[in-house]
Ligand code: SF4
């Protein structure tokens with residue numbers, strides 16, 4: 053028997069998975085229009101390589117990867133590009149981003165696909181192929197996969213962890229993938245294994261998926277591989293990369309480090325599957341499995357094209373009439389998409405039809421009674437109530453002391469809190485505020501540096517000028533003295549001192565005034581410390597978050613992100 | 617609609633927590649009624665009423681939602697703890713004074729639910745024992761069998777507080793007797809042989825009430841309402857010091873059993889020191905808090921001037937909570953082998 057480790061905390065919400073696993077995977081119908089966002093992974097935004105009016109084939113490149121941490125984007129079906137324009141994104145804030153709008157021609161004609169035998173290729177070439185095929189982490193973090201396939205030089209690669217835990221309630225797309233396509237998953241894992249050369253390969257699956265475990269075991273046996281398929285106890289968030297690594301290897305990856313520093317790398321099962329399709333079939337990532345569930349009559353998993361409008365896709369599962377929203381992702385870490393037209397992206401593993409019947413609104417927030425339930429539930433062993441306390445008091449320095457950036461926003465603390473405090477909201481708010489302040493500080497520091505540089509230069513110039521003047525004055529005085537001596541009479545004129553400081557002080561005062569104004573504005577714009585997060589604050593969080601997704605996020609926080 | 621994740625929430629609420637605490641007190645109350653008479657029921661009712669009324673009044677003054685906070689159950693828990701620590705035949709107004717003080721001053725003047733640094737019930741006890749020491753030490757004598765009506769009459773002052781009722785708690789009786797008997801050579805074993813006050817291992821009757829509290833406390837722990845650290849540390853510390861002194865001089869110190877099942881020890885270990893609001897929150901902090909409370913309770917009840925030490929012990933530990941928690945912060949995920 054395989055020795056398992058435990059992670060602290062975690063919760064056991066009702067899994068609600070049975071509903072969507074009764075039927076096999078089906079292909080979603082072709083939508084009338086697709087809007088494929090170019091930025092679908094962590095890292096650089098791919099550059100569009102098509103324009104309105106172009107005809108494209110399924111799998112044709114439409115967005116070229118920009119930089120090493122970036123992944124290409126492809127046309128999900130054949131048709132005509134109608135626009136390359138800003139379209140709404142699946143994001144809590146409902147921001148727009150550059151997307152390629154394609155009208156399908158109904159033929160679904162592929163480009164010429166080129167399967168390769170990766171065994172004959174150099175590892176760099178395999179990585180490049182994966183990047184060109186747009187393979188990214190499909191567990192939710194969408195980090196470009198090729199960027200995680202280089203072993204650290206200093207640390208031997210001990211374990212390759214494959215994440216099939218799928219711990220969030222309602223989501224079953226990985227379960228169905230493992231059940232139905234275990235062989236290709238195992239082959240994909242083989243690619244990762246060959247590139248990383250780990251000592252062991254561990255596939256972790258929550259023990260509530262016996263069919264998936266059996267299918268994987270059979271596939272591993274049939275391929276003659278030595279991978280261990282490990283049933284891990286069902287406990288949310290066992291599928292968080294760090295939790296799964298902990299359970300399978302006993303290693304705890306601190307927030308500030310990459311798992312590779314500890315000799316572990318982790319991929320999602322669906323990522324392995326798409327890697328195999330990309331290499332062995334020449335198929336770039338143009339679709340993914342999406343669980344349609346929640347308040348619907350026909351919950352089921354569908355293979356959906358990237359860019360399919362979510363509302364249209366969810367309609368396939370026949371939502372009940374009282375459906376009033378769509379949650380992308382699971383009920384713990386997902387979010388309500390603000391627009392039914394938001395497209396399915398590579399990170400979309402699940403769409404849940406929302407209704408208040410299914411997810412009753414939280415009762416009113418009460419004061420924290422310091423019961424510590426949240427701390428006992430926190431898988432990162434934080435003290436959420438302390439974080440909440442300081443976040444509410446806007447004491448962000450203290451929140452950092454209590455390691456707010458170790459929080460993975462898993463929601464376990466909110467889930468258990470008897471006072472019904474939306475703790476995660478407070479943490480997102482605090483993080484956004486800290487980011488915003490850092491940015492402002494950086495900007496201010498930049499301005500200050502520029503100002504000081506200029507001031508120094510001015511002073512130097514001034515000094516030089518004064519020196520020149522003094523020299524000239526001295527020369528003049530000497531001349532005059534000579535003249536005076538010569539004339540034996542006359543007054544020695546004193547040269548005016550370089551009292552030209554005024555414009556400088558004025559300038560400096562202007563800059564200081566501007567800085568003070570900016571500060572006042574910031575403070576005025578900052579939401580007041582109310583008992584609860586006001587709508588205004590929440591809007592602000594959303595807005596800051598929008599910026600946060602667009603801004604380059606430090607990559608180390610992502611390879612081991614919450615779900616991949 | 618702005619609804620934030622997680623969309624799934626566990627079925628939990630403050631009132632559920634408080635209801636479970638009340639339920640866990642029921643066995644203790646039942647034994648109390650059975651062995652010591654129904655007067656405690658009157659006190660519980662009076663205290664609950666006083667707590668709810670004063671809570672409602674102050675909530676209104678503070679402009680807080682009445683229904684939300686009245687139904688959270690926290691005032692009732694405070695009221696019950698006050699009633700259970702006060703003498704059962706104390707005049708009704710004594711319990712009311714204690715309860716109102718607890719709710720208005722100890723709880724709401726500090727910010728209300730979740731903000732009070734001191735355990736409100738223990739503040740009530742401390743205030744009353746300092747202000748009304750005589751009334752707070754009048755415990756019904758053993759063997760006094762009064763009907764519910766008679767008990768009610770005493771509580772409500774309709775009947776003279778007869779001398780028969782001016783008993784003492786077994787703890788107090790032991791202490792006084794020891795003090796008086798220091799010269800005459802009376803020792804603990806001899807005193808405890810007096811079956812009038814003392815039962816099988818502690819105070820007659822009281823020992824079973826304490827045992828029932830223990831039972832209720834274990835149930836709370838099983839339900840996950842309280843954690844094990846505080847009760848275990850409390851009981852361990854109390855056992856350790858009482859055993860040490862008992863072994864050292866069994867003639868002047870009572871056995872650990874006597875101490876564990878006397879006075880407010882069990883109630884304190886499981887229901888008072890475990891109060892989350894005024895106690896420590898970190899696991900190691902709870903161990904320190906519980907142990908400190910157990911130790912101080914012993915020292916005060918044996919060497920101090922009050923019949924029992926639990927209330928003062930808990931209040932003293934309440935003061936230390938911020939410091940204890942500061943030094944007991946657990947390491948976070950991935951940082952365990954760092955200094
Ligand atoms: S679970 Fe809620 S009430 Fe309990 S300590 Fe945490 S934040 Fe406070």
Ligand code: SF4
Pocket residue numbers: 429430431432433434436458459460461462463464465466475476479
């Ligand atoms: S959301 Fe953050 S603080 Fe809350 S349980 Fe998860 S990791 Fe801990």
